[in-house]
Amino acid sequence: MKHLITVTALVVLTAVGMTGGWGRFATAAVPDGAEQVVRMTAKKFEYTPSQITLKKGVPVVLEITALDRDHGFKVPELGVRADLKSGQVTRVRIVPDRTGTFEFRCDVFCGSGHEDMSGEIVVVD
Ligand SMILES: [Cu+2]
Numbered sequence: 001m002k003h004l005i006t007v008t009a010l011v012v013l014t015a016v017g018m019t020g021g022w023g024r025f026a027t028a029a030v031p032d033g034a035e036q037v038v039r040m041t042a043k044k045f046e047y048t049p050s051q052i053t054l055k056k057g058v059p060v061v062l063e064i065t066a067l068d069r070d071h072g073f074k075v076p077e078l079g080v081r082a083d084l085k086s087g088q089v090t091r092v093r094i095v096p097d098r099t100g101t102f103e104f105r106c107d108v109f110c111g112s113g114h115e116d117m118s119g120e121i122v123v124v125d
Pocket of ligand 1 (some may be wrong): 071072106107108109110111114115117
């Protein structure tokens with residue numbers, strides 16, 4: 001139920017943002033007024049997908065669902081980190097400012113395979 005409320009709140013906020021006063025800010029950087037959304041899941045000890053390709057300078061929102069317990073999401077080279085709460089969707093906004101391959105990994109200890117819980121973001125021109 002909590003999950004449903006969270007998702008509903010996000011949908012409402014997004015709708016308000018696109019139609020209301022924030023709209024001009026939201027649409028200034030993105031022509032269609034909609035940010036690209038990439039849905040991901042996190043569970044012991046993997047992210048799915050484990051590799052994402054993004055375009056330099058194009059804002060994207062990662063919607064990451066933690067399926068089994070709390071995890072973390074950290075991309076040091078892109079200055080991004082978030083806590084992923086069990087059963088919830090966490091929105092992480094990224095605007096990649098350079099090309100390259102950047103590792104992301106879990107930084108909340110989640111068990112004996114935690115060290116291997118990682119993936120990569122490939123940023124292209
Ligand atoms: Cu972990």
